[in-house]
Amino acid sequence: MKLLQRIKYPVLLLIAMMITGGMAAAQQSTDVSTIPWLAAANKGDAESQYIMGNAYASGMPALGIRKDPKQAFQWYMKAAKQKHANAQYEVAASFILGDGVSKNLNAARIWLKRAADNGHPDAGEILAGFPAPTAAPAKPKVPPKPAGTTRRVVAPPVGDSGYEVAGIRVDPMSMIDAVVNVQIFGPYWPWWLGGTALGLITVSFWLAVKTTLGVSSSFDRIVSWREDRDMAKAAAVMQETPTGVLESAMMAATMEQFGDDIPDDILLDEGGAATMAAPISSSSVRIPWPAHVTFLLATAVGGFLSAFASGSFDVQMTMGSTYERFFGNGILMWAVLLVGGFLIGFGTRMGGGCTSGHGLSGCSRLQPGSLLGTASFFGTAIAVSLAMEMFL
Amino acid sequence: MSTKAGNSKYHLYFGLFGILMGFTIARIGFGDFKEVHNLFTLADFRILLTFALAVVVAMIGFAVLARGKSLPKKKIHPGTAIGGVLFGTGWAITGACPSIALVQLGVGYIPAIATGVGIFAGAYIYKHVHARFFRWDPGSCEV
Numbered sequence: 307m308k309l310l311q312r313i314k315y316p317v318l319l320l321i322a323m324m325i326t327g328g329m330a331a332a333q334q335s336t337d338v339s340t341i342p343w344l345a346a347a348n349k350g351d352a353e354s355q356y357i358m359g360n361a362y363a364s365g366m367p368a369l370g371i372r373k374d375p376k377q378a379f380q381w382y383m384k385a386a387k388q389k390h391a392n393a394q395y396e397v398a399a400s401f402i403l404g405d406g407v408s409k410n411l412n413a414a415r416i417w418l419k420r421a422a423d424n425g426h427p428d429a430g431e432i433l434a435g436f437p438a439p440t441a442a443p444a445k446p447k448v449p450p451k452p453a454g455t456t457r458r459v460v461a462p463p464v465g466d467s468g469y470e471v472a473g474i475r476v477d478p479m480s481m482i483d484a485v486v487n488v489q490i491f492g493p494y495w496p497w498w499l500g501g502t503a504l505g506l507i508t509v510s511f512w513l514a515v516k517t518t519l520g521v522s523s524s525f526d527r528i529v530s531w532r533e534d535r536d537m538a539k540a541a542a543v544m545q546e547t548p549t550g551v552l553e554s555a556m557m558a559a560t561m562e563q564f565g566d567d568i569p570d571d572i573l574l575d576e577g578g579a580a581t582m583a584a585p586i587s588s589s590s591v592r593i594p595w596p597a598h599v600t601f602l603l604a605t606a607v608g609g610f611l612s613a614f615a616s617g618s619f620d621v622q623m624t625m626g627s628t629y630e631r632f633f634g635n636g637i638l639m640w641a642v643l644l645v646g647g648f649l650i651g652f653g654t655r656m657g658g659g660c661t662s663g664h665g666l667s668g669c670s671r672l673q674p675g676s677l678l679g680t681a682s683f684f685g686t687a688i689a690v691s692l693a694m695e696m697f698l
Numbered sequence: 699m700s701t702k703a704g705n706s707k708y709h710l711y712f713g714l715f716g717i718l719m720g721f722t723i724a725r726i727g728f729g730d731f732k733e734v735h736n737l738f739t740l741a742d743f744r745i746l747l748t749f750a751l752a753v754v755v756a757m758i759g760f761a762v763l764a765r766g767k768s769l770p771k772k773k774i775h776p777g778t779a780i781g782g783v784l785f786g787t788g789w790a791i792t793g794a795c796p797s798i799a800l801v802q803l804g805v806g807y808i809p810a811i812a813t814g815v816g817i818f819a820g821a822y823i824y825k826h827v828h829a830r831f832f833r834w835d836p837g838s839c840e841v
Contacts, residue, residue: 309710309711315759316763494730494733494744495726495727496744497744497745497747497751498751500725500726500745500752501747501748501750502752502755504722504723504748504749504752504756505751505756505758506755506759507715507718507722508755508759509756509759509760509763510715512764513763515711515712515715517770518769518770521796522795524796525796525817525818525821526821526825528818529821529825593712594705596705596709597708597711600716601713601715602716602800603716603800604712604714604716604717605716605719605720605801605804606720606801606803606804607716607804608718608721608722608724609723609729609800609801609802609803609805610804610805610806611720611724611804612720612721613724613804613805620806621806621808622807624809625793625807626730626731626732626807628731628732629731629732629793632791633791640812642791642792643810643812643813644813644815645788645816646787646789646792646794646813646816647788647794647799647812647813647814647816647817648817648819648823649785649787649788649791649816650784650788650792650794650796650799650813650820651816651817651818651819651820651821651824652784652821652823652824652827653781653782653783653785653787653788653820654781654795654796654820655781655820655821655825655828656780656781656828657777657778657781657782657784657785658772658775660797661795661796661798662719662795662796663772664772665749666752667756668772669753670760672757673771673772673773674772675773676772678779678782679778679779679782681782682782682783683782683785684786685782685786686782686790687787688738688739688740688786688790689786690738690786690790691735691738691739691790692739694735695739
């Protein structure tokens with residue numbers, strides 16, 4: 307395969323990176339993955355039991371754990387019985403909120419007291435505001451603890467006591483599972499993985515097709531398809547016509563146009579005719595425009611594959627909750643997107659590049675135009691985003 | 699390169715790299731407005747680090763593999779900064795750059811179609827505006 311031969315160095319580098327990065331990720335995943343906790347939790351490690359409780363309380367889709375208050379309560383209870391202060395606090399909260407267990411304020415008070423005795427920072431304060439203990443079941447006025455303050459936060463178990471127990475166990479399958487599910491198809495990629503991949507794609511693209519990566523020029527080439535076609539025709543004519551005929555014809559045309567003011571370099575340059583006749587276009591001169599259509603469609607397909615593989619594919623008529631906070635999901639959203647898109651198309655062509663053309667291909671070669679362009683669009687985007695945060 | 703074989707080779711290469719790039723961009727989280735907004739409000743530096751590393755990796759790659767080869771130059775011209783300001787504004791309010799708009803569509807955000815239409819319209823209008831009013835070299839044709 308010619309393609310493989312051209313991009314062999316980036317591919318080798320990517321493989322090396324995946325091995326080292328994968329090993330690092332596996333190390334990390336052994337800490338994060340549920341399997342070691344589960345093993346440790348089943349062996350009776352209180353901290354691991356507490357982590358299991360947290361995992362079930364909020365749900366960790368990447369690890370295949372669904373939100374399950376009952377399971378969460380049971381794990382919290384196991385840890386709480388071993389005098390784990392945070393777990394005791396969570397047990398109390400579950401009793402207060404009736405989350406995974408039926409409401410029981412007397413039980414909640416008992417666990418709050420224990421949590422406070424074990425040094426939980428918030429338990430004492432809540433206990434003080436609790437209705438006084440009565441033999442008869444008291445009717446509380448207010449649930450003393452608002453849900454979701456410190457509760458249900460999955461603590462990263464890195465460096466936890468559960469690790470030593472799990473550290474002994476080496477299970478290659480679960481490690482591969484953790485790498486694939488958590489690192490590759492789980493949440494968004496860590497910076498080292500995404501950055502290396504994006505950088506290598508930039509270089510490989512040039513190695514493979516001999517033009518630098520630049521998506522905005524793909525848009526440009528597609529809207530210029532008619533010129534593209536004419537240029538291709540002209541090029542075909544050029545190839546068929548003998549060079550001498552062509553040169554004299556062009557010279558005659560040039561004389562007619564400019565008279566005697568022809569710059570010397572054109573007259574003297576042997577390859578002048580060819581240079582002048584070369585189609586003046588953006589970086590990708592030789593690529594037929596339909597290939598750019600393929601490129602853009604393939605980009606969307608790549609996005610779909612990613613979303614599908616990670617299970618987050620979801621067709622929706624909104625741009626997500628953060629976007630709705632600013633522009634809603636109605637006519638305003640469509641208008642802003644259309645205007646924004648226009649600014650992107652106009653701006654990238656005016657500036658001569660976008661994130662890929664300027665930011666990646668250009669900045670990496672320290673091109674002055676790209677450095678200024680990238681600084682300009684990044685700076686503006688930061689300013690506008692901060693302004694949106696302030697005023698919308 | 700106008701032969702059929704040449705064309706299908708380009709379709710293959712561009713298709714392959716398009717998929718790779720779309721996949722990578724989506725995995726980075728660039729297609730998610732929330733992540734992009736967090737990047738621009740400096741609430742989360744993950745994507746910034748990702749981008750910086752990508753530039754460094756590409757820099758090393760070009761330095762090693764493209765030594766002595768002629769690559770397109772990107773010169774500063776009057777449109778560089780102004781175009782960047784327009785693009786930056788568009789990016790902030792849509793969460794998209796030209797490739798991200800398609801990735802957004804791919805991961806399921808249907809309204810990104812409007813962004814894509816806008817980009818085509820903007821590129822098309824600019825082409826005519828440039829030919830009519832601007833005198834500078836849009837760049838990169840001097841290989």
